Amino acid sequence: MSHASEKVTDPICGMTVDPATAAASAEYEGHTYYFCSQSCALSFKADPAKYAAGAGN
Numbered sequence: 001m002s003h004a005s006e007k008v009t010d011p012i013c014g015m016t017v018d019p020a021t022a023a024a025s026a027e028y029e030g031h032t033y034y035f036c037s038q039s040c041a042l043s044f045k046a047d048p049a050k051y052a053a054g055a056g057n
């Protein structure tokens with residue numbers, strides 16, 4: 001609950017990803033998104049608006 005390292009969610013597959021060890025990342029509209037694999041990053045980059053919209057912020 002009080003761990004220092006923050007985990008984020010891969011917007012493509014929903015997997016929990018640690019930014020420090022993420023396989024890939026991409027910036028979109030000022031946010032950095034992290035991915036479990038290059039494959040997920042490529043899917044995001046193909047249509048970032050589609051996936052970023054679900055982020056909630």
Ligand SMILES: [Zn+2]
Pocket residue numbers: 010012013014015035036037040
């Ligand atoms: Zn993924």
